[in-house]
Amino acid sequence: MTFRHSMTTGYNFTQKHILGIHHLSVDDIDFILKTADSFKEISTRAIKKVPTMRGLTVINLFFEPSTRTRLSFEIAAKRMSADTYNISATTSSAVKGETLIDTARNISAMKPDIIIMRHSFAGAPEMLTRYIDASVINAGDGSHEHPSQGLLDMMTVREHKGRLEGLKVTIVGDILHSRVARSDLLGFTRMGARVFVYGPATMIPPGLEELGATVCSSLEEAVADADVVMTLRIQKERQKDPLFPSLREYAQKYGINRRILDRARPDAIVMHPGPINRGVELMPDVADGPRSVILDQVTNGVAVRMALLYLVMGNT
Amino acid sequence: MLQNGRIIDPDNGVDRQGDLLIVGGRIAAVGTPPPEDVQTVDVGGCWVVPGLIDMHVHLREPGEEYKEDIETGTRAAAAGGFTAVACMPNTRPVNDCLAVTALILERATRGSARVYPVGAISRGSKGESLADFGEMKEAGAVAVSDDGMPVVDSQLMRRALEYAADHRLTVISHSEELSLSRHGVMNEGPVSTRLGLKGVPAAAEAIMVYRDIALAEYTGRPVHIAHVSTAMATDLIRAAKARGVQVTAETTPHYFTLTDEAVQGYNTNAKMNPPLRSEADRRAVLQGLVDGTLDAVATDHAPHSTLEKDVEFDLAANGVIGLETAVPLTLELVRQGVIDEQQFVRLLSVNPARILNVPGGSLSAGRPADVSVIDPAEHFVYTADSVMSKSRNTPFLGRSMQGRAVMTLVDGRVKFSRPR
Numbered sequence: 215m216t217f218r219h220s221m222t223t224g225y226n227f228t229q230k231h232i233l234g235i236h237h238l239s240v241d242d243i244d245f246i247l248k249t250a251d252s253f254k255e256i257s258t259r260a261i262k263k264v265p266t267m268r269g270l271t272v273i274n275l276f277f278e279p280s281t282r283t284r285l286s287f288e289i290a291a292k293r294m295s296a297d298t299y300n301i302s303a304t305t306s307s308a309v310k311g312e313t314l315i316d317t318a319r320n321i322s323a324m325k326p327d328i329i330i331m332r333h334s335f336a337g338a339p340e341m342l343t344r345y346i347d348a349s350v351i352n353a354g355d356g357s358h359e360h361p362s363q364g365l366l367d368m369m370t371v372r373e374h375k376g377r378l379e380g381l382k383v384t385i386v387g388d389i390l391h392s393r394v395a396r397s398d399l400l401g402f403t404r405m406g407a408r409v410f411v412y413g414p415a416t417m418i419p420p421g422l423e424e425l426g427a428t429v430c431s432s433l434e435e436a437v438a439d440a441d442v443v444m445t446l447r448i449q450k451e452r453q454k455d456p457l458f459p460s461l462r463e464y465a466q467k468y469g470i471n472r473r474i475l476d477r478a479r480p481d482a483i484v485m486h487p488g489p490i491n492r493g494v495e496l497m498p499d500v501a502d503g504p505r506s507v508i509l510d511q512v513t514n515g516v517a518v519r520m521a522l523l524y525l526v527m528g529n530t
Numbered sequence: 531m532l533q534n535g536r537i538i539d540p541d542n543g544v545d546r547q548g549d550l551l552i553v554g555g556r557i558a559a560v561g562t563p564p565p566e567d568v569q570t571v572d573v574g575g576c577w578v579v580p581g582l583i584d585m586h587v588h589l590r591e592p593g594e595e596y597k598e599d600i601e602t603g604t605r606a607a608a609a610g611g612f613t614a615v616a617c618m619p620n621t622r623p624v625n626d627c628l629a630v631t632a633l634i635l636e637r638a639t640r641g642s643a644r645v646y647p648v649g650a651i652s653r654g655s656k657g658e659s660l661a662d663f664g665e666m667k668e669a670g671a672v673a674v675s676d677d678g679m680p681v682v683d684s685q686l687m688r689r690a691l692e693y694a695a696d697h698r699l700t701v702i703s704h705s706e707e708l709s710l711s712r713h714g715v716m717n718e719g720p721v722s723t724r725l726g727l728k729g730v731p732a733a734a735e736a737i738m739v740y741r742d743i744a745l746a747e748y749t750g751r752p753v754h755i756a757h758v759s760t761a762m763a764t765d766l767i768r769a770a771k772a773r774g775v776q777v778t779a780e781t782t783p784h785y786f787t788l789t790d791e792a793v794q795g796y797n798t799n800a801k802m803n804p805p806l807r808s809e810a811d812r813r814a815v816l817q818g819l820v821d822g823t824l825d826a827v828a829t830d831h832a833p834h835s836t837l838e839k840d841v842e843f844d845l846a847a848n849g850v851i852g853l854e855t856a857v858p859l860t861l862e863l864v865r866q867g868v869i870d871e872q873q874f875v876r877l878l879s880v881n882p883a884r885i886l887n888v889p890g891g892s893l894s895a896g897r898p899a900d901v902s903v904i905d906p907a908e909h910f911v912y913t914a915d916s917v918m919s920k921s922r923n924t925p926f927l928g929r930s931m932q933g934r935a936v937m938t939l940v941d942g943r944v945k946f947s948r949p950r
Contacts, residue, residue: 236724314842335842336726337796356844358726393726419729421720455712 230529232351232522233340234359235400243405247369249521250514256293257516267296267527271326275317276353277303277333282488282512283353283362287330290519296327314338315345322346327530328523331355349530351522357391363487364397366518368405370511371442374483379406384436384478385427386468387446387495388417388457394487395446399427412436413446413468416457433467433474440478444485445470445495461494471497475505483507531570532903532937535578540872541880541892550578552899555942559895573903576936579875580892581613581900583882584853586677586702586756586780586828589615589645592633593622598833598920600634603853604641606831606919608946610853611935613900614644615831616886619655620678626650626661631669642945643938644900646672646888648702651690657682660693667697672886675702677756680738682708684745691751700886702754705738705763706804715844717790717805725793727843732811735804736762743770743777752776754885757830759785759804761814768823778885779818780826783852783859784925786816792925798839798846800925802832820869825881829856833921851919854912854934855926861906861933899942905950906933 225245229237238246256264272291274284284300291298303309307317314333321329328349331339336356343350354360372378383402389395389411402409403426411422412430422429430436437443448464458464475484484496484506492498500506532550539545551558553565564570589603598606600617607615617634619625625634631647638645649666653659655676663674674694681687681703694701711734716722718729739755743766746753758764758781770777784802789809792800800806818824832849839846860878863869869877879902883891890900909932914922938946 315840333842335844337843340796341842356726357728396724396726419723420718421723424720425724 227525228529230349230526231343232361232526233343234352235361235364235397235404236359238361240404243365243368243401246365246518246521246525247372249525250365250369250517253520253524254514254517256520257513262293263295264293265295266524267291267294270296270328270527272296272298272328272330272523273321273326274298274300275321275329275331276301277306277308278354280332280353282515283332286512286515287353287519290516291523293516294520294523296523314341318342318346322348328526349526351526354393357393357396359397360393361397362515362519362522363394364401365522366511366515367398367444367485367487368401369514369518370485370507371483373510373514374507375441378402381407381441382410382439383407383442383444384410384412384440385444385446386412386433386436386470388448389413389422389446390417390419390457391449392446398444399425403427410436410440414458414464434477437474437477440482442483442485443470443475443478447487447489448491448494465494469495469497470500472500475500485511488512531564531568532573532578532901533570534572534574535576535903537578537893538871538875539580539893540875541580542894544893545872550893550901552901552939552942555899557893557895557897557899571937573937575905575907577871577904577906579902579904580879581890581938581940582611582857582878582902583614583616583886583888583890584612584829584831584856585616585826585882585886587615587617587831587853588620588833588849589617589634590833591621591637592630596920597835600637600641600645602918602920603831603833604638604643604645605946606851606853608642608938609918609935610855611857611902611904611938612643612853613902613938613940613945614646614888614890615853616646616648616673618648618675618677619650624650624655626653626655626666628662628665628669631666631671635670642940644940646886648673648675648677649699650674651676651681651701652686655679657686660686660690663693663697663699667699671699672888673700673702675704675756677702677704680704680706680708684741687742688745688749691745691749691753695751698887700752700754702756703742704756705735705742707734707737710734710737714805715801716793717807719790719808721790721793725796730805732760732762732807735760736766739763739766743767743775746777747773747775750776752778755779757782757785757804757828758815758818758824759807760811764814764818764823768818768821771823778825778881779823780828781815781819781824782828782830783856784850786812786819786863787859788812788925796843797925798841798843799850799923799927801843801846801848802830802850803848816863816868819863819877825877826885827856827860827877828882829853831919833919834923835921839923849923851917851921851924854918855924855931857904857935858931858933864906865932899939901939902935903937904933905936908932908934908936910934
């Protein structure tokens with residue numbers, strides 16, 4: 215197939231695993247995005263199938279609930295003709311008390327090629343790589359990273375803005391618990407954008423400036439002249455302590471509505487990793503409005519995941 | 531007779547090259563002629579110091595012998611140069627009574643170092659009511675602590691300080707404000723943010739240290755703060771001492787050697803409670819050792835097996851072993867000119883003996899011959915095979931180190947010796 219030929223020329227992508235943006239160089243990220251660009255077309259065909267990964271075994275090992283990410287990875291793998299299998303926490307032997315390492319080793323003994331893993335503990339996918347042979351793609355580990363989300367966010371911004379360098383990218387919300395925020399922060403700053411963050415002080419963890427972000431002291435300041443306004447889901451299930459008084463107050467003080475959005479650049483785009491708490495972090499008219507690219511993010515997600523599977527496949 | 535060593539005995543103002551004679555298990559006075567059948571050992575190039583005392587170890591017996599037991603723990607202690615250890619009561623069952631204290635002491639008769647049991651402050655260490663201090667003291671406990679957990683109820687802590695003083699038991703406090711540290715697995719800071727792990731703020735230690743200091747100040751009773759890891763706590767202790775409060779404190783080699791960066795890669799062998807802190811904290815703890823704010827170095831030797839450590843970082847148990855690395859890591863401070871040789875001996879021997887109110891800490895004539903012989907220059911790599919403890923959970927595996935014990939004597943008997 216023509217795209218495969220063009221892929222084998224050019225950059226030498228050597229990563230065996232995709233554990234986080236922080237392991238990826240600027241060239242790695244650039245190459246992944248370019249590869250994703252060329253895979254995007256496949257999803258527009260009548261027959262959405264290429265034989266690239268035929269005969270390869272891809273396992274979705276999801277210890278946390280997920281509809282869109284798992285489906286996105288599964289569709290990506292199947293469109294590339296891989297054989298996919300899903301294991302979720304409730305049906306896995308984790309309920310019988312099996313350790314993660316034992317689960318991984320047992321699966322590894324069945325010789326999968328790629329394991330896509332989502333887990334509620336940071337570092338779990340990285341730990342897996344020490345015990346198994348297959349490639350591991352991190353689909354989200356606790357509050358640490360969600361690299362495929364970071365990459366699809368970058369792809370979406372680049373598509374709409376033509377570049378990443380120099381853009382003002384604003385992320386609003388629960389940065390403390392957000393793996394998406396961390397991956398985005400690392401990715402966008404690495405590619406030369408300027409990242410600004412804002413949220414309730416209780417949700418801004420220490421050390422963000424060290425990671426390259428500017429921590430703002432008001433929503434207006436954060437959104438002013440932004441090229442991209444990204445808002446994060448308030449994660450009720452990840453909070454164990456009282457971070458803010460009520461969803462109503464959150465929506466009033468930190469939610470993205472039309473009035474706030476007017477402070478951004480006129481051509482600013484609005485993003486959200488999903489699923490949206492409508493009326494909390496994002497008002498419905500903005501979520502469904504002309505500047506929202508949320509659904510583009512989802513479409514690009516499949517392309518980025520096809521790219522990741524493809525690129526890692528060569529090194530597995 | 532230990533010949534040609536450098537005898538460092540700060541309690542007696544001694545630092546000289548010479549011979550140390552041991553007769554009948556006791557230190558002989560200088561100038562005593564050696565008996566005809568004397569055994570001589572040339573310890574040229576080595577330091578000869580009062581037996582080192584680790585006032586904070588977990589020997590795991592009774593109840594968790596798969597991690598360590600008194601025999602292997604004291605063997606590791608002797609290999610590390612320690613002639614005595616104080617063992618914490620968070621065993622299974624908790625050591626809150628005569629029966630468990632007596633069991634520990636009985637097992638210790640077959641060990642390689644003296645064992646001073648620390649009894650629990652509260653029954654079962656549940657933090658509800660006082661344990662039988664009198665009974666435990668009689669059985670042989672030297673101190674009380676609920677180590678592993680703080681005493682949350684301040685009224686109970688107050689009563690513990692008062693009641694322990696009556697029985698001449700040292701109160702060792704694990705100072706941690708649980709509502710701030712809950713679910714935290716490492717120091718709160720840029721590294722925890724980067725790794726996506728829930729952090730424990732330094733304030734969690736400082737708040738409880740201040741609570742303990744306030745109680746010691748108010749009651750006029752002494753308190754000893756365990757495993758100090760933060761600048762905030764060190765500063766509080768310094769100020770309290772200046773006010774005349776009877777507070778003493780210890781820190782561990784990992785707090786003055788490593789920072790939270792050691793957790794990178796989700797290394798569970800860098801996970802302990804309190805956690806490794808920032809560089810600023812590490813420096814403050816070092817300064818505390820220099821200016822006497824922190825009186826002792828104790829390892830908080832906490833063995834765990836692969837069952838507890840080869841798991842996801844969030845799930846891993848807290849604790850690292852430390853008996854065998856304390857000497858080289860503390861010697862590093864002497865090499866760097868941060869502390870001198872006398873301070874080394876005070877931190878690891880003189881002060882622990884004083885705080886626990888046990889014999890030791892000096893080489894005075896007539897005293898039991900608990901002696902540590904240390905070669906400060908010997909280079910080695912700390913590998914898994916050299917570990918004497920049953921457990922291998924240490925962040926220092928593979929590290930090149932310099933200086934270690936070559937002979938350890940208790941009551942004049944050789945409990946450990948390393949061929950040179």
